[in-house]
Amino acid sequence: MSNDDLLRPTLSAYSRPPALYHKTGFALAAFFGGPVGAAVYSLANTARLARLKQDAPTIVIVTASALLIPVMLAHTGQFAVLADLAGMTPRGAGEVLLRGLGLACFGATYFLHRRFFRAARVSGVETLPSWPVGIAALVTGWAANAALMGWILKHH
Amino acid sequence: MNDQPANAAVYAEQAFYFIERRRLADAKRVLAQGLTQYPQDPDLLFHSAQAEWLGDENETAENTVRQVLVVDPAHAPARQLLASVLIERGEYADGELLLIGLLREYPESAELYGRYSRLMLRTLHLEKAEQLAREGLRYDPEDNECLLAAALCETARSGARPNAGLQKLLGAHPESMSSVHALVVALVDSGRVAEAHRIAQGAMRVDPANEHLVTLVRELRIQNHWSMKPLWPLQKWGWGASAVMWLGGIIVIRALSKSAPELAGPVAYTWLGYCIYSWVWPPLIRRIL
Numbered sequence: 001m002s003n004d005d006l007l008r009p010t011l012s013a014y015s016r017p018p019a020l021y022h023k024t025g026f027a028l029a030a031f032f033g034g035p036v037g038a039a040v041y042s043l044a045n046t047a048r049l050a051r052l053k054q055d056a057p058t059i060v061i062v063t064a065s066a067l068l069i070p071v072m073l074a075h076t077g078q079f080a081v082l083a084d085l086a087g088m089t090p091r092g093a094g095e096v097l098l099r100g101l102g103l104a105c106f107g108a109t110y111f112l113h114r115r116f117f118r119a120a121r122v123s124g125v126e127t128l129p130s131w132p133v134g135i136a137a138l139v140t141g142w143a144a145n146a147a148l149m150g151w152i153l154k155h156h
Numbered sequence: 157m158n159d160q161p162a163n164a165a166v167y168a169e170q171a172f173y174f175i176e177r178r179r180l181a182d183a184k185r186v187l188a189q190g191l192t193q194y195p196q197d198p199d200l201l202f203h204s205a206q207a208e209w210l211g212d213e214n215e216t217a218e219n220t221v222r223q224v225l226v227v228d229p230a231h232a233p234a235r236q237l238l239a240s241v242l243i244e245r246g247e248y249a250d251g252e253l254l255l256i257g258l259l260r261e262y263p264e265s266a267e268l269y270g271r272y273s274r275l276m277l278r279t280l281h282l283e284k285a286e287q288l289a290r291e292g293l294r295y296d297p298e299d300n301e302c303l304l305a306a307a308l309c310e311t312a313r314s315g316a317r318p319n320a321g322l323q324k325l326l327g328a329h330p331e332s333m334s335s336v337h338a339l340v341v342a343l344v345d346s347g348r349v350a351e352a353h354r355i356a357q358g359a360m361r362v363d364p365a366n367e368h369l370v371t372l373v374r375e376l377r378i379q380n381h382w383s384m385k386p387l388w389p390l391q392k393w394g395w396g397a398s399a400v401m402w403l404g405g406i407i408v409i410r411a412l413s414k415s416a417p418e419l420a421g422p423v424a425y426t427w428l429g430y431c432i433y434s435w436v437w438p439p440l441i442r443r444i445l
Contacts, residue, residue, distance in 0.1 A: 003263070006288060007256050010281055013249040018280040027398065049280060086407075087414050096406060103399040116280050119312035122341050123278040 018049045020113070020120055025130035030106030033141020034098035035066035040137035042109035048128065055112055062108045066101040067148065070094060074152045094149045102141070164194040171203040175210065178365055183207045198228040205237055214241055232258060236271070248279050266292040270301025277308055285309050311341060340372065344379075349391065353380045378438075378445055387434055401431070 011017055021044055030038035039059055046055045073079040083093035110117070120127065167190030174183035184207050190200045201224045208217035218241045224234040235254055243251035255272045262268060269292025276285035286309045292302035307321035336359040343352035353376035360369045378384065379391060389397045405427045412420040 011249040122308045
């Protein structure tokens with residue numbers, strides 16, 4: 001970047017400056033909303049960072065891979081074995097698995113934005129009010145989890 | 157003998173002496189005297205704005221600094237101060253335009269590059285913040301603002317890993333408050349709360365009137381309290397530790413209920429107690445201490 005590029009304005013009074021939603025809300029949305037809840041929350045963060053083009057494909061791939069795991073387990077007959085091992089009903093085991101996968105997705109997408117979370121921390125930037133995004137992520141995540149579990153239990 | 161200052165410059169010098177030592181009441185008294193005689197003097201007005209800004213009277217400071225710019229639109233320190241006021245109020249784009257204007261006039265001012273870099277870091281433009289700090293350090297490798305910006309950028313990028321930027325900052329300006337702040341942030345980030353607390357306490361002894369430091373020491377004292385020690389893994393690894401705790405707890409309790417049912421109950425209650433402690437105690441201790 002030349003000196004002229006460096007001195008070109010980056011911010012605009014007509015668009016919101018980059019910011020992040022709360023990390024706690026992110027973890028909770030991922031835990032209770034599963035991979036889809038984590039995806040909704042991290043896409044909201046990505047949009048506020050104006051990085052949808054760069055980061056959205058990674059988020060979609062991570063979420064799709066996470067959702068494929070229970071489907072593949074069910075397809076290969078391992079889902080019932082897993083539930084039996086854990087001493088749970090298939091639905092209960094599925095819920096725990098989706099929560100674990102939600103947290104894994106949270107970890108992966110948090111890693112993607114980790115430097116921005118740290119930059120916000122070291123420069124004392126306050127996070128955005130996170131309730132609306134958190135609720136949207138939870139509702140979408142719950143619906144997706146219920147639909148996926150319903151499909152798995154019906155077809156396998 | 158008349159010991160009253162003879163002209164505006166002497167009043168300004170006296171006021172600056174007090175401002176540097178954070179004796180804001182004395183500075184304001186001298187400035188009030190000076191401004192009754194020289195109400196349009198840009199330097200006296202600027203120091204007034206500076207004293208107001210340091211005393212957290214941001215709105216009054218903005219009005220005063222705008223008065224300076226009416227009298228002397230090119231007054232560089234006043235434009236810098238206005239940029240700080242605007243940034244503090246969240247008007248980042250206007251603050252940026254002021255800083256760019258100043259940088260175009262003073263293209264070799266490392267301090268301005270440092271300030272612009274801090275603004276970019278605050279608005280999460282990490283790459284540009286790093287480049288600006290690097291550019292500023294080309295003009296003055298010892299500049300405090302640029303070294304601080306570079307150290308913060310490195311902390312944001314590499315977290316707890318060894319931080320060359322911070323080493324440089326502490327080497328060049330061990331006395332600076334911003335060095336202390338950067339060091340404390342880096343130490344807290346790497347989970348070294350006790351060291352961060354000790355350093356912040358030392359800094360507070362040097363500058364006991366600094367409210368920011370008092371708040372920081374209080375927060376670190378809470379984090380370093382003996383009753384918070386059991387929560388150390390959660391403090392150090394944050395949400396990673398929470399996730400492991402939740403999933404690990406569920407899996408271990410499930411496994412125990414099958415393999416050793418007599419242990420499952422006590423382990424589950426201990427785990428639940430720890431979870432409740434981690435939720436309830438931190439906010440409670442903040443009220444108590």
